[in-house]
Every structure is written in structure tokens, then in C-alpha cells.
Amino acid sequence: MNHSQRHSNLKTRVASVLLVTSKKYQKIFGVAMATMFAAGCAQNAPQDTWQPKGPNAKIIDDLQQPVFAVAGIIGLIVAVAIIYVVFKYKDRGQAIPEQTHGKPALEITLTIIPALILAVVAVFTFGAIFKLAKTDDTEMIINVTGQQWWWEYDYPAQNEFGINQPIISSGQLVMPVGTKVLLRETSRDVIHSYWIPALNGKRDAVPGRVQTLRLEADAPGLFAGQCTEFCGLSHANMRMEAIALSKADFAKWVANQQAAYVAPAKDSLAQQGEAVFLNQCVRCHQVNGLLRADGTPAIAAPDENVWSGAAPNLTHLMSRNTFAGATFDLLSKQCRDEVWNAPSDEIGAKYLAGVTEDCLNQKDLRAWLRNAPAMKPMYANPTQLTATGGKYRGMPYLALSEDDISKLVAYLLTLK
Amino acid sequence: MFSTGFKYFIGVTVLSVVALIMSLFVLDQVALAGVAISMLIVVTALLAGIAVVTRDGQTKTSTPELSKDLTTKSIWPLVTSIGVVLLALGLVISSLVFFSGVIVLLAALAEWMVKSWSERSSRDASYNSSARKRLLNPIEFPVLAALGLGVVIYSFSRIMLTVNKSIGASLFIVFGLVVLITGILFAVKPNMKRSLVVAICVLGAVGIFVAGIISASTGLREDLVIAKSESHEHPECGAERSEHFDKLAEGNLSLRSSVDATIELVDGKLTARIVGFNKPQNSVTIRRSTATNFIFHNLDAKEYRLVADLGNRAVAEPEGKTEKNLVCTQLTAQGAEQALVLKIDKPATVGTSYILSVPGIEGQSIELVVP
Numbered sequence A: 001m002n003h004s005q006r007h008s009n010l011k012t013r014v015a016s017v018l019l020v021t022s023k024k025y026q027k028i029f030g031v032a033m034a035t036m037f038a039a040g041c042a043q044n045a046p047q048d049t050w051q052p053k054g055p056n057a058k059i060i061d062d063l064q065q066p067v068f069a070v071a072g073i074i075g076l077i078v079a080v081a082i083i084y085v086v087f088k089y090k091d092r093g094q095a096i097p098e099q100t101h102g103k104p105a106l107e108i109t110l111t112i113i114p115a116l117i118l119a120v121v122a123v124f125t126f127g128a129i130f131k132l133a134k135t136d137d138t139e140m141i142i143n144v145t146g147q148q149w150w151w152e153y154d155y156p157a158q159n160e161f162g163i164n165q166p167i168i169s170s171g172q173l174v175m176p177v178g179t180k181v182l183l184r185e186t187s188r189d190v191i192h193s194y195w196i197p198a199l200n201g202k203r204d205a206v207p208g209r210v211q212t213l214r215l216e217a218d219a220p221g222l223f224a225g226q227c228t229e230f231c232g233l234s235h236a237n238m239r240m241e242a243i244a245l246s247k248a249d250f251a252k253w254v255a256n257q258q259a260a261y262v263a264p265a266k267d268s269l270a271q272q273g274e275a276v277f278l279n280q281c282v283r284c285h286q287v288n289g290l291l292r293a294d295g296t297p298a299i300a301a302p303d304e305n306v307w308s309g310a311a312p313n314l315t316h317l318m319s320r321n322t323f324a325g326a327t328f329d330l331l332s333k334q335c336r337d338e339v340w341n342a343p344s345d346e347i348g349a350k351y352l353a354g355v356t357e358d359c360l361n362q363k364d365l366r367a368w369l370r371n372a373p374a375m376k377p378m379y380a381n382p383t384q385l386t387a388t389g390g391k392y393r394g395m396p397y398l399a400l401s402e403d404d405i406s407k408l409v410a411y412l413l414t415l416k
Numbered sequence B: 001m002f003s004t005g006f007k008y009f010i011g012v013t014v015l016s017v018v019a020l021i022m023s024l025f026v027l028d029q030v031a032l033a034g035v036a037i038s039m040l041i042v043v044t045a046l047l048a049g050i051a052v053v054t055r056d057g058q059t060k061t062s063t064p065e066l067s068k069d070l071t072t073k074s075i076w077p078l079v080t081s082i083g084v085v086l087l088a089l090g091l092v093i094s095s096l097v098f099f100s101g102v103i104v105l106l107a108a109l110a111e112w113m114v115k116s117w118s119e120r121s122s123r124d125a126s127y128n129s130s131a132r133k134r135l136l137n138p139i140e141f142p143v144l145a146a147l148g149l150g151v152v153i154y155s156f157s158r159i160m161l162t163v164n165k166s167i168g169a170s171l172f173i174v175f176g177l178v179v180l181i182t183g184i185l186f187a188v189k190p191n192m193k194r195s196l197v198v199a200i201c202v203l204g205a206v207g208i209f210v211a212g213i214i215s216a217s218t219g220l221r222e223d224l225v226i227a228k229s230e231s232h233e234h235p236e237c238g239a240e241r242s243e244h245f246d247k248l249a250e251g252n253l254s255l256r257s258s259v260d261a262t263i264e265l266v267d268g269k270l271t272a273r274i275v276g277f278n279k280p281q282n283s284v285t286i287r288r289s290t291a292t293n294f295i296f297h298n299l300d301a302k303e304y305r306l307v308a309d310l311g312n313r314a315v316a317e318p319e320g321k322t323e324k325n326l327v328c329t330q331l332t333a334q335g336a337e338q339a340l341v342l343k344i345d346k347p348a349t350v351g352t353s354y355i356l357s358v359p360g361i362e363g364q365s366i367e368l369v370v371p
């Protein structure tokens, strides 16, 4: 399944709202309503809030199910009562009945009952809030940093997981199953909000503050999410995915993320690509271990070129399945479907295979290098950067030749 | 003879000529200012010529009989032209001059308008003047009072910045007493001559104003001069107390939650507490180019400060040289807390590292890891 399919339901909903306005379309509205109702039962909905896949989401679900039931029953009673009254007392020309005012017993009862119901709901709600705010049982920490319009993850050294130097990645959050992961979120520019519906609720990423969010997955799997705090032009294209791997697979992933940089083979296309990369890309993108022609390490300077001060670290780009805020696939449709549809116990192996040359989504990656702002709206027009003091918001159009793009793709394919 | 319009435009022209001559002396770069003011001179001179030739465009019949002998002298044409000149000068000199021009101009036009309206409102001169007052006094009085008070307060503050600290305190007491006594005097003698009251007030205000001018030209008192010259960007981050940087050290923080790490100094040991890590850490992984908040919590018996060593940075003079890039808190008393905000743009390169440490405490440090 691709991203556009995931959101076709939303389109149907918007369309249905637009149609109500005209009487002529009432029939269509009926059908749309039915579709909408049916959409609620969709099985293949990765951002469904009613399908918890971990204990934290389960806490929320255990709260919302009974509250929804209670609210539903009350709503039904009220609706039936209103309909009954409307029909029973509809104007048939009868005399206006006696008007009364003030029935203390009734009024007090009708105040106390809802208050009691809300009090009971409040008790369980507070319980859930406190459970979700716990941080002292954390087993693993991941720093999450939001910026326009992608998420960065860095894993501080944690020897119990074999992480002895920081790992840095973007778009897809990789975590071990059955582990209490604590995200420490902040932002480099405006407020964003991190939300993987299958694993927990939302938590805002606020500049200058570090806020925490618990995540834990029961079984290996891929869980989609998106930024849920409006954060500017490409807010809708700021997505993320959480990938839960078995502990053994996670250890493999960690080992690969810490593997030393391997320079492309001499005289290969990829080696030419490395040269182009040093010329064009390294001013924003860090590739750990990459050396300049003079043998010094190439340290990227996104702080001098990008408004948020950061650009994705590409050291292990091809170990991820998506790019640019998890909005585009690095895998071709077929290969990506294979990962997404794999049974839980095979997902790890499929994901760890990363992006091979056969599976690469050449079209989108080339289009990105050709003209990134054409694919994802960004304020990256070099002539309009006065508001940001000459810095780009997002990745700019770089006027690369098709030749250079081919070289770069060959090089990027080596960054596994 | 000379029509009103002519007088106005010729006035602006003359003042602009003065401004042009002055700008030749005052400004380093006259090019733009000169052109602008010269254009103003040309335009207003032309308008003055037109006004005198056409007698302000007035024909005999349009002159209203009613108001002729009821009009009184007006300063508003003069103030208006001053406003225009300030406006034009401000365009080239500074926005402050420009905006004061705008304010003067608006105020003068409003006054002028209301005045000429009131002078035509009836045949009775005293009624006309009361009409003007009714409309404008509620605005004029508060504005003038605020301006007057502002001048007095500003002058007084200049005095206080110049005189020695202890003299300043006594001066404040004396000044307060004088105001109080004068107020009591006015209150117990309600029949005092009006002119006497005015004289006392004006004398007091002028006295403070003059003293303020003298103080301002004398300059700040010595310790303020020293404090001003001390760099805030390069605080002294050593173990010893720095005279000004460590003055009035903060001890309490409102920033308590949601920080990256709390750095604690207990019994000569430095550790980092990070939400999520159950045990104290001796390194903190912080994000690249992100404002990162730390709290320094000193639980040791002496005063200490937390210092972040961020490697070397280039200095402006002499070129090519570098200096240590240190960021630090003030000296923090026992039990007190201070915040330290860091932003590190690049990962440490081989052989260098970013370190948090406490001067005077040996062998204890926390590494800042920037991935």
C-alpha cells in the first residue's frame, strides 16, 4: 500500500461534507455517509487509533472504549428522547400546555448524575495520564528532534543495547520490541507533535523544552504516524514511521548503524558520485566518516545553510525505506509492499535488507535530487531567502545535471 | 501683502536651507541627505512662489466676513513646518527623527484644524476660545503633563547615575522631603498666589532639568563606567569571584522541568541527571545546533560555577588567532541553581571534545557528545 491510498479515506470524507450543502446531492450524501461509516471498519488503516499495538496505546484504548460506550449510550438516550418529544408534541394546533418553572428535585438529580459519571471518568483518566507520564521504568532512550519538515532521531550511547557511539537517523524510528523506549522530544524551529497512533498518543515537540513520550511495541511491525501540530507549508508531508524489530534484529541494526564508512570502489560511478556529493551536498548533509580530497573529515554545516540548523544525516540512508519526512518511498512499490505486508516474524529480515539496487525507487529519488521543492513544498527558493537571512527552509533546487544525478544515486546506494 | 500659504512655504524653505547647511557640518555622508533636502528646498520655494502669485488661490468673494476680526495669532504654521523639516531630515538621518516629525506634524495639524474651526464657530471670541479648549484640553493636559514628568524623571535619573551611591540615597530622601513639604505648604495655604505656585513648580522643574543636563555631560560614576566596559560575551569563567559578572548571582530558577540535564555537584563529584536514565551519567548527548538547557545544582559547601568548554573560536583581532570559547554560570551558592544554555553547531573533531567542568574541582567533568 502506498501513501496516497492511505489517505483516500480522508478525501472521501471531505468530499461528503462538501456535498451536503446541495439538496440534489442528498442521495450521494447518503452513500458517502455509508462509505464513511464503512471506512470506520477498515482493516487496513495504519493510523487507526482503535488498534493499539503496544501497552501505552492499550492504556489509552482501555480508557476510550468504556468512555465511548458510556457516551454512546447516553447520546443514544438523549437522541431518542429528543426524537420522541419532537414527534409527540409536534404542533397540531393543540393548546399550549401549562408552563412551569423550577423543579429543584429534578434539576438537582439531573446535575448530580452527569457529575457522578464525569467524576468516575475523571478517576480513570487521571490514572491513565499518570501511567503514561512515567519515566522511571525507562529501558532505552531515543532523542527525537522535529524541524520543518522531518524528524531526526539520535540514540545516546547505551551499552546494554550495543550502542557505544551515538547513532543518528531520520524519518523512520527503529526500536526493539518489548522494550520501554522513552522519546525525549524537542524542536529546532516551531512546535511539532510526534504521533504514532498504534503505540501512544501525541506529544508536542517544543523548542527549548525536552518533553517525553513512552513507546513500546508488543510485536515486530511497522507503524505509521504524522506530525500533528501545524508547522508550516509542508506540515502534511511531515510523516514518520516506527519500526519495531525483535531484539536480535535490533542488535543487527545497531551494529550496521555503527559500521565504519566504506568509501566507494576506485573508478566506480559511485566514486564520482562521492566527489559530486562533497561538492554539492556536504555543506548540509553529514556522512560520518566521509573524507575530503585532502584527507580531512567532511563536517557538514547545516547551521550555516538551513534555517532549522539541521539536514538529515545520510550515513546510512539506504538502511531506511523512506525519505524526506517519510513522505516518499526509497523502495519501489513492489518491494515496499513486501516489507509492509510481511508477517510479523519476517518483517525484521525484510527491513534489515535495506534498499538494494533492484529495489530502489529510482524515479522519486532522482526527482528529489533534480528539484526537491517541486516534490515537497518548501521555502527553498534561493531568491526569496531574506526572511531567513539567506538560509534555506528544506532542500533547495540545485540545478544538477542528469549525469551528476546518476552518479549521486550510485553513491547514495553505497550508504547502507 | 504676503499670504498665509506663502509664509508657510517660505518658512519651510528657509528652515530646509538651514538644515542643508547644518547637514554639511554634521553628517559624514551628505550625498543622499543633500539631494533630499535640496529637492525639498526646490519644491517648497516653487510652492511659495505659486502661493504669492495666486494669493493662496483666494478670490474676494470667498473670504468669509464673519471670522476676520475673530482670528488670533497662531503658532501652528511654525510648528507644522518644523514637523515637515523633521520628517524630511528624518528620512535621511534616523527613524527617530522621522517619527518625531510625524508626531509633531500630526499634533500641529490637529491643533491648527481645531483652532481655525473654533474661530469660525460664532461671532463671540470668548465662546470660540472656550470651544477650542473644550475639545483639546482633555488631550493637551495629559500629554503635556506626561512630557513634563518624563523630562523631570529622565533628568533626575541622569543625576542619580552620576552622583556617588551614598550621596544618591540621601539626595533621593531630600528630594522626596522637598516635594512632600511643598505639597503640604500648598495644601495648608490654599489662598497662595497662583503666580507664586507656578513659579515654585517651574523653578523646581527647571532646576532638575539643568542639573540633569550637567550630570549627563559629566558622565556616569566610575563603577558604572567599569561595569559597562566589562564584556558580557567574554565573562571570566575562573574559580575566583569576578567583580561584576558574579554580582547578585541568581539562586532560583523558574526553568525547572523539561531541561536536557541537571548537572549536580555533590561532595566534589560532578554528575548529570537526565530524565529517563535511572543512574547519574557522566556524559550527555545533546543535539546539534539546538538550544539546550542545563541546570547547575550546587550541593557542595562552597560557591562554584559550571563552565562549558566549547573548544576554540576565531577572534576578530588579530586575524587567524583563536581563543578559548567558554560559557559559564555565575558563582552559585550552596543549594542554589543556575541555568546554562548551550548551542553547539558542529560535532567535536578528532582530538577535541566539549566538556562541562567546575573550576576548583579537579578531575571531574562531563562530556558533551554532539552526534
Ligand SMILES: [Cu+2]
Binding pocket: A146, A147, A149, A191, A192, A193, A227, A228, A229, A230, A231, A235, A238
Ligand atoms: Cu511538524
